[in-house]
Structures are given as C-alpha cells and as structure tokens.
Amino acid sequence: MRALPATGELCFSAMGTRVELHRFGGGAADALAQAERAIEMVDDALTIHRPSSTTALNEALRSRQTATITDPILLDALIRIDDARAATLELFDPTIDARHTVGWEALRFDRQAATISCADPIALDFGGFGKGYALDRAVLALQEAGVGCALLSAGESSIAVIGEHPLGGTWSFAIPDPRQPEATLVELELVDEALSISATIGAGSAAPERAAMLRPGAPSPVTAPRTAIVVDRSGAMAEMLSTALIVADDAAALRLHDGARRMRFDLTPAAPTRIFV
Amino acid sequence: MTDKFFDLTRRTFLDRVLMASAGGVMATATPWVAMAAGAETAGAGKVRLGVIGTGDRGRALIQNIAKTRNCMVAALCDTYAPNLAKARQWVAAGTPEFSDHRAMLDTRGLDAVVIATPLHRHAQHTFDAMDAGLHVWCEKAMARTIADCGAMVERARTRGKVLQIGHQRMFHPTYLNALRRVKAGEIGPVTQIRASWHRNNAWRRPVPADSDDRRINWRLYRESSAGLMTELATHQLQVGNWFLDAVPTRVIGSGSICFWKDGREVYDHVALIYEYAGGRKVIYTSLLNNARYGCEEQVQGSKGTIEPELGRIYQEVPHRALALQRMQADVKRGHKRTIPIGGATWFPELPVTTPGESLGWGEYDETMLQFEGFGEAVRKGKALPGLLQQAYYASVASLLGEQAMDKGEAMTWPTSLVTV
Structure with a gap:
C-alpha cells in the first residue's frame, strides 16, 4: 500500500458560498492560507454586494463615464471574459442592462489602456464567472506553493482539482439530479481540471440574491428546467461555458456541447435522466 | 353536536393527550386538565358569576361563559355605561347591572366574579371579591406589580378561595398536543x-x-x-x-x-x-x-x-455528511470512491x-374549557391544581x-x- 500523503483542509465563506480547500502532500506550510487569500482577493475585486472595484466601475458605467481599471484582478477578469466570447458563442455576457437592449458588444474595452466605457448605462455582474475564476487563482497559488495534489470547491457547484487523486488515478465525482438529489445524473473523471455546474432548478436556484439566467438580448429569464455541466482546464472557462449552455437555444447548445466534457440535461419531470439537447 | 357527544369528544381527546405519555408525564405537567375535563354539567346548578368589566375583553368572556354547561353570568358591572349596554345582549334579560363593583359584591347570590378590568385594578377587585367571600377568575396579567401579584395569591390562600387567571393556552388542545409531543421526546431536548x-x-x-x-x-x-x-x-x-x-x-x-x-x-x-x-x-x-x-x-x-x-x-x-469531508476521511484510510458533490442542489x-x-x-374551545374548569373548582371549593403557579410566574x-x-x-x- 502506498504511503498516504499529508493532508490539510481549510473551509471558509467567500464568493457568496462555502469554499473548501483540501490539499494532499508537498508544498509550503502556508499554501492553503495563500490560496484562501487568492480567493478573497477575487471576492474583494468582483463582488457587487459591497463596495469593490466592480461597484466603482459600475458607478462609472451607469453614468456613461469612461472607467479606468486600476485593479489588476478586475482587469484580468475582463480580459478573460473578452477572450472567451467566441468560445461561448457570445452567450456568456456579464453585463446587466435593465432594458436588455445592449450587452457586452456595446462596451468599449481597451485592455492596453485599461479603460472601459459604454454609450448606454450598463453594469457588470460576475456571477457565472467569479467562482470558477477564483478557483483558478487559488489553484495557481497552491501550485506556486508547491502543492501537487488538491481539491478545491466553491459551493460544490464549482470544483477544481490539482493533479491526480491522492490515492492515484482520476478524481471521480457524482453529479446529483436536481429533481431527485439522491439520484446521480452523471459521473465525471477529472485530473488537473475544473468542473462547473449550472442549473435553473435545485435548492440553490431559489436562493435569495441568486441572479436569474438571462439569454443575452432576451428580456426574460430562462425558465426551462435544465442543468449544464462543463469540465475544462480553466475554472473560469468552465463557469462561462456552463452558463452559456443554460441560456443557449437548441441549435447553439448543440454547437457548445460535446457529450463528454460539455453537457446540457433536460430536467423536465418526464424527461429521462440522461438526455442531451 | 349534542352535549353528550361533545363531552365524549372532548374527554376522548383529553384522555388521549393525558394518557399518551409514559409514566403520566403529561398528567404531571398539566394537572389542571383532568379536573377541568371532569367538570360536571349543570345538574348541580350553574355557578353564578358576576362580571366586573364589560369592555371588549369582558364581553368576549361573557360569550364564552354562555357556551359553558356549568356557569352563567348573574350580574354585570362596569363604570362606563355604554359597556354595560353592549354586554346586555349576551346575558339573560333582567340580569342585574352595577356601576360600582362593591355594590355588586354586596348583593347575595353570586358564587364568583370574573375580572376583566384594566390591569392596575385587578388586585383591588380581587381583594374586594375575596373579602366578600367570592372566588375569582381574573384576566391576565395578574396585577401591575410583582408585589400585588403575590398579594393576590396570599389573599386567595388566607380566604380559602379559588383564584384562577386567564391563561387559556393551558387548556388549548393544540398546546396540549404540542406539550405531549415535547414530553415524548419528538423534538429532542x-x-x-x-x-x-x-x-x-x-x-x-x-x-x-x-x-x-x-x-x-x-x-x-x-x-x-x-x-x-x-x-x-x-x-x-x-x-x-x-x-x-x-x-x-x-x-x-x-x-x-x-x-x-x-x-x-x-x-x-x-x-x-x-x-x-x-x-x-x-x-x-x-x-x-x-x-x-x-x-x-x-x-x-x-x-x-x-x-x-x-x-x-x-x-x-x-445532517448530510459533507461529501468533501468524507473524501478526506476516505483518503486517510486509503479508500477511494466517487465523491457525491452537491452540484446545483447544494446551498448553504x-x-x-x-x-x-x-x-x-x-374539537373544543379552550376558553370555554377553562371556564368549565373554573366552575368545577368553585363548586368543589378547590382550585385546579397547578394553574395559579403558572399564572403567577408568567x-x-x-x-x-x-x-x-x-x-x-x-x-x-x-x-x-x-x-x-
């Protein structure tokens, strides 16, 4: 039997949920603390529930002013979202516009000058991106601290793993069916990857302050019962893709899903458990 | 519903509540209930009550008394004439009316008084009634001061009279059911x-x-x-x-x-x-x-x-064992298995x-039961056990x-x- 690695764990509240960091073997003694700090820095930068770089930016955008982005985390987040536009078929859009007439495409984002502006009043909400992005930053912090095996969770709907399972091989996860939480919807194997789960039903979807899933340009939330599951090297990309899959129409969903790492499930009561679009 | 059927229904309910707990725990916790439930009907003549205070609350009590089978309102008293006029419709024609409670107490023919006056008058009205040889049912709270509450208890003891305070939840079937289920350990300590x-x-x-x-x-x-x-x-x-x-x-x-x-x-x-x-x-x-x-x-x-x-x-x-915590334990004992995460069903x-x-x-009205219990206590000259202590401490x-x-x-x- 192989020697078991040293373990450690850290649980705390951030990004509006419970974050768990589990490390196995190797690395600096304060690696978990560094990862926690990385997540808190993302939370501080991207939150819209207390004063932050994002709320300051939103104040400027709402009044049609050009905002200079001085927070490096916020700038990095905007660049990642901008870079992911094509991959998500422009279906992930963090802009909030009460009239639903303009979106990300209306923003003038100059990544070199670190400025952003819009002719119309608009604001940004990083839900559907933030947790995955925070896990990416924490993964980086752990790796830089020498950790080669770890599991990170933000609310159990965003997961990232570093390396193989501490006992060897892949990390295996069972994803529950939101209609029937004791039943498994799908099992997935991960190594050095991130997992994101989005859904329009389930306990979390009824939570206060939970933003509705909006299709860009559409005024109404997506109400069809569905869940999307995406595995990707990047937690941020997994998060954006799972959101895009939720809001996609059938044609777009077919282009986005691959049946193995990008999936969307129809969760109408009569639907079989495993139905792709 | 006939009186007999009603009585059977109520007794069945109360018996079930009282007997359901092991070791008579409920009977100990609610010693007043058994005696109230066993109240005799009007065969021995109704207990005659004089009501002091016929405002909103007093009139509600009069209506409840009218539903009982062992009590009746035999006199009304209020210092405010319009209150008396409003109360008149709920009592028998010719029921004597008074503006001074002492005058009502001086008349013969009452067994007890019901006090529904402002709080600061409860103690004096109780003293006066007991000094006149009458039992007392008094609205809660007992009195305006802790000292007066104690004095009311003392007066009842020295005069040998029943003093009952209107805490109807102690007779309420839902509360009795609730207490039974607590005593049975259904919700833990x-x-x-x-x-x-x-x-x-x-x-x-x-x-x-x-x-x-x-x-x-x-x-x-x-x-x-x-x-x-x-x-x-x-x-x-x-x-x-x-x-x-x-x-x-x-x-x-x-x-x-x-x-x-x-x-x-x-x-x-x-x-x-x-x-x-x-x-x-x-x-x-x-x-x-x-x-x-x-x-x-x-x-x-x-x-x-x-x-x-x-x-x-x-x-x-x-409590659901946290999946990731269990994963940690699994790893420590060298056991690998699929981790059942909460996914979109999870929320803290x-x-x-x-x-x-x-x-x-x-199927009974708790305020009515408490008056039937009071009537029974007056007839026997013995207070329903446990009630006054509960009221005093409240x-x-x-x-x-x-x-x-x-x-x-x-x-x-x-x-x-x-x-x-």
Whole structure:
C-alpha cells in the first residue's frame, strides 16, 4: 500500500458560498492560507454586494463615464471574459442592462489602456464567472506553493482539482439530479481540471440574491428546467461555458456541447435522466 | 353536536393527550386538565358569576361563559355605561347591572366574579371579591406589580378561595398536543423558545366624547399597564415556562417607543432574553409596526421544532455528511470512491422550508374549557391544581422583563416570591 500523503483542509465563506480547500502532500506550510487569500482577493475585486472595484466601475458605467481599471484582478477578469466570447458563442455576457437592449458588444474595452466605457448605462455582474475564476487563482497559488495534489470547491457547484487523486488515478465525482438529489445524473473523471455546474432548478436556484439566467438580448429569464455541466482546464472557462449552455437555444447548445466534457440535461419531470439537447 | 357527544369528544381527546405519555408525564405537567375535563354539567346548578368589566375583553368572556354547561353570568358591572349596554345582549334579560363593583359584591347570590378590568385594578377587585367571600377568575396579567401579584395569591390562600387567571393556552388542545409531543421526546431536548407577538397597528382605541384617553387606552399608560409585556407577552412567557418546565434565572431586555410616538408611555417595541437553567432561553420580541411574523412560539429542540399557533411540528433535516469531508476521511484510510458533490442542489444554510406535519387538533374551545374548569373548582371549593403557579410566574416574568428594560440591566428571578 502506498504511503498516504499529508493532508490539510481549510473551509471558509467567500464568493457568496462555502469554499473548501483540501490539499494532499508537498508544498509550503502556508499554501492553503495563500490560496484562501487568492480567493478573497477575487471576492474583494468582483463582488457587487459591497463596495469593490466592480461597484466603482459600475458607478462609472451607469453614468456613461469612461472607467479606468486600476485593479489588476478586475482587469484580468475582463480580459478573460473578452477572450472567451467566441468560445461561448457570445452567450456568456456579464453585463446587466435593465432594458436588455445592449450587452457586452456595446462596451468599449481597451485592455492596453485599461479603460472601459459604454454609450448606454450598463453594469457588470460576475456571477457565472467569479467562482470558477477564483478557483483558478487559488489553484495557481497552491501550485506556486508547491502543492501537487488538491481539491478545491466553491459551493460544490464549482470544483477544481490539482493533479491526480491522492490515492492515484482520476478524481471521480457524482453529479446529483436536481429533481431527485439522491439520484446521480452523471459521473465525471477529472485530473488537473475544473468542473462547473449550472442549473435553473435545485435548492440553490431559489436562493435569495441568486441572479436569474438571462439569454443575452432576451428580456426574460430562462425558465426551462435544465442543468449544464462543463469540465475544462480553466475554472473560469468552465463557469462561462456552463452558463452559456443554460441560456443557449437548441441549435447553439448543440454547437457548445460535446457529450463528454460539455453537457446540457433536460430536467423536465418526464424527461429521462440522461438526455442531451 | 349534542352535549353528550361533545363531552365524549372532548374527554376522548383529553384522555388521549393525558394518557399518551409514559409514566403520566403529561398528567404531571398539566394537572389542571383532568379536573377541568371532569367538570360536571349543570345538574348541580350553574355557578353564578358576576362580571366586573364589560369592555371588549369582558364581553368576549361573557360569550364564552354562555357556551359553558356549568356557569352563567348573574350580574354585570362596569363604570362606563355604554359597556354595560353592549354586554346586555349576551346575558339573560333582567340580569342585574352595577356601576360600582362593591355594590355588586354586596348583593347575595353570586358564587364568583370574573375580572376583566384594566390591569392596575385587578388586585383591588380581587381583594374586594375575596373579602366578600367570592372566588375569582381574573384576566391576565395578574396585577401591575410583582408585589400585588403575590398579594393576590396570599389573599386567595388566607380566604380559602379559588383564584384562577386567564391563561387559556393551558387548556388549548393544540398546546396540549404540542406539550405531549415535547414530553415524548419528538423534538429532542428543548433548548430555546423563540416567541413573538407582532402587530401592525397603533393598539389605540378611539376615545368616545364621554370618556377620556387614559380610561379607554389604559394599555398605553404606565400607571395602568406594562403594555406589551402584561397584555401580550405574559401569555407566551407562560408557554415558555410551561414547556421548559422551569422559571427563568434572569432576564435582559431592551424596550423603546420606536414607531408610535403619539404620547403613549409604554414601549411599542420590546426584545428580551429570558435565561433558564442549563443555558436554555426564551427569546421574546413584540412590536406594533410589522405583522409579518405575527403571534407564534417556536419551540426548538435538537430533533425538531414545534410552532403551536400554526399547529405544525417540523423534524430537523438530517445532517448530510459533507461529501468533501468524507473524501478526506476516505483518503486517510486509503479508500477511494466517487465523491457525491452537491452540484446545483447544494446551498448553504438557508432556512428549512419543509412543510412539517399537523400537531393534531382537538374539537373544543379552550376558553370555554377553562371556564368549565373554573366552575368545577368553585363548586368543589378547590382550585385546579397547578394553574395559579403558572399564572403567577408568567406575570412575574412579564413584570421582571419590564424592569430589565427600564433599568437597562439584567434582572435575576426574585427570591421573595410567595409560595403557591
């Protein structure tokens, strides 16, 4: 039997949920603390529930002013979202516009000058991106601290793993069916990857302050019962893709899903458990 | 429903409640119920009651008395003539009326009096009635001061008269069911009761031209009332003591006139914590500008919660072993398996919204039962056991809470109380 690695764990509240960091073997003694700090820095930068770089930016955008982005985390987040536009078929859009007439495409984002502006009043909400992005930053912090095996969770709907399972091989996860939480919807194997789960039903979807899933340009939330599951090297990309899959129409969903790492499930009561679009 | 059928139904219910608990626990916790349930019907002649105070509450009591099979209203008394006029419709024609309670007490033919006057008059009316040889049923709270509450108990003892206070929850079928289920251990050890009585109104009555504000709105003035504490909280503090089977060790609280700044003297907003042995607590709030949570007691144990006013019992949702914590344990013992994460079904610590189950109902009116119990006590010349102690301690708790808020300091349970 192989020697078991040293373990450690850290649980705390951030990004509006419970974050768990589990490390196995190797690395600096304060690696978990560094990862926690990385997540808190993302939370501080991207939150819209207390004063932050994002709320300051939103104040400027709402009044049609050009905002200079001085927070490096916020700038990095905007660049990642901008870079992911094509991959998500422009279906992930963090802009909030009460009239639903303009979106990300209306923003003038100059990544070199670190400025952003819009002719119309608009604001940004990083839900559907933030947790995955925070896990990416924490993964980086752990790796830089020498950790080669770890599991990170933000609310159990965003997961990232570093390396193989501490006992060897892949990390295996069972994803529950939101209609029937004791039943498994799908099992997935991960190594050095991130997992994101989005859904329009389930306990979390009824939570206060939970933003509705909006299709860009559409005024109404997506109400069809569905869940999307995406595995990707990047937690941020997994998060954006799972959101895009939720809001996609059938044609777009077919282009986005691959049946193995990008999936969307129809969760109408009569639907079989495993139905792709 | 015939009297016989009604009696059978009620007795069946009460027998079931009283006998259901192992070792007679319920009979010990509610010694008054068995005697009240066994009240004789009118065969021996109805107990004749004189009602002092025929305002809103007094008239409601008169209507309840009219439903009983062993009591009748034989005289009415109120210092305000319009109240007497309104009460007349609920009693037999020719029922004597008085504006002075002493005059009513001087007439012969009464067995007991029912007191539904402003709080600060309860003690004197009780003394006068007992000195006249009558038993007393008195509205809660008992009196305006702790000393007067004790004096009422003492007077009943020295005069050998029944003194019963109107805490109808002690007869309420849902509360009895709730207590039975607590005693049966269905919600585990009760460590906290969160009680509230929230209304959204001024609690102020219109003042007729022939009266004055302090007379009509006596609940709003310190001389005559402790406001929310004596008029509302005392009911729920009785429930707290009853369900925790103890009296508080001390109370801390904060009171304010927070919303209705209309010249009233009593708080319109109170928040108190009553501490009990073993770290248990009753947390009480009452306010007059938000009715969202209404009147309720939430009896909280480690296995469940009972909300008597809603008539519901809720079991705790079993704690789900956190998947990732279990994964850690698995790794430590060299065991690898699929990790069942919560996914989109997971959310931290929202209030549980399971519908719960019905506590079970009983088909009788609790206020009527308490009067039938009182009638039986008067006939036998022996108080329903346990009732007065519950009422006395509830009144003391409410008045002690007022002191804690007024002084801004913790008040310990008095050691000088009279023995009931």
